[in-house]
Amino acid sequence: MKKEILSLLTLAIIGTFSTAQADYIAKFPLEMANGGALENGSIKIVDPSSGSGTGENEGGSTEPETPVIPEDPKPEEPKERSLVFSGNFNTFTGETNLWTDGKKDAFSTSTYDVVIKGALKQDSIYYVTNNNKECAYIADVCETVSGQNRCGPYTSVNLSGTNTILSLLGPQDKSCVTVNAIWGQKVVNNLKVYDGPVPE
Structure with a gap:
């Protein structure tokens, strides 16, 4: 009916x-x-002003979503650096370079190179000082095996095995290392090598 x-x-x-x-x-x-061709239930009558009806996508007003404001990221804490070497260099008779006790480590007063016994990280940057200034140095790991010197001009009978030559990085001044003269002998006191710059 x-x-x-x-x-x-x-x-x-x-x-x-x-x-x-x-x-x-x-x-x-x-x-x-x-008697039509549309699927049953496909026609929905909706009141746009009230949003009433049975359709899934009904008209009417909806509550706007409150935007989520991201929190400010926490600033990264400055990386702490480590002291990788500390020593005093003195003059030894017949040597053009300064040495630590036992001629274990060397310092060149002409190039300001620092030679440290053992291997640091190849081509890494280190920071050298014995005063209130610092200079960037680059590391070059070398070896002296069976009398074959592979560590440049640093020729000492005690300079054997693996060593690291730290050389000034770029055209920098040498004010980061103070060379003193005591009784006509050159010395470098309290020279320190760090694996990073001074934290800001």
Whole structure:
């Protein structure tokens, strides 16, 4: 009965439009239950002002989402540096370089190179000082094996095995190392080598 009433209503509407406007035909989509081709339940009648209805994507107002403001990232803590070497260099008879006790480590008063027993990180940057200034040095690991010197001009019978030559990085002044003269002998006291710059 309901189907028949809807069909008659549809025919009446079409007939009205056809009579009033002969040049135009108004066609309304119908669901299959009412003799149309659309799937049942596909036509939803929605009140835009209230958002009422049964459709999933209904009209009407919705609450705007509150934007989430990200917190400011915490500043990174300055990396602590480590002291990798500390020593005093003195003059030894017949040597052009200064040495620590036992001629274990060397310092050149002409180039300001520092030679440290053992291996540091190849091509890494280190910071050298014995006053209130610091200079950047680059590391070059070398070896002296079976009398074959591979450590440049630093030739001492005690300079054997693996050593690291630290050389000034770039055209820097030599004010980071103070060479003193005591009784006509050159000395370098309290020379320190760090694996990083002074933390800011």
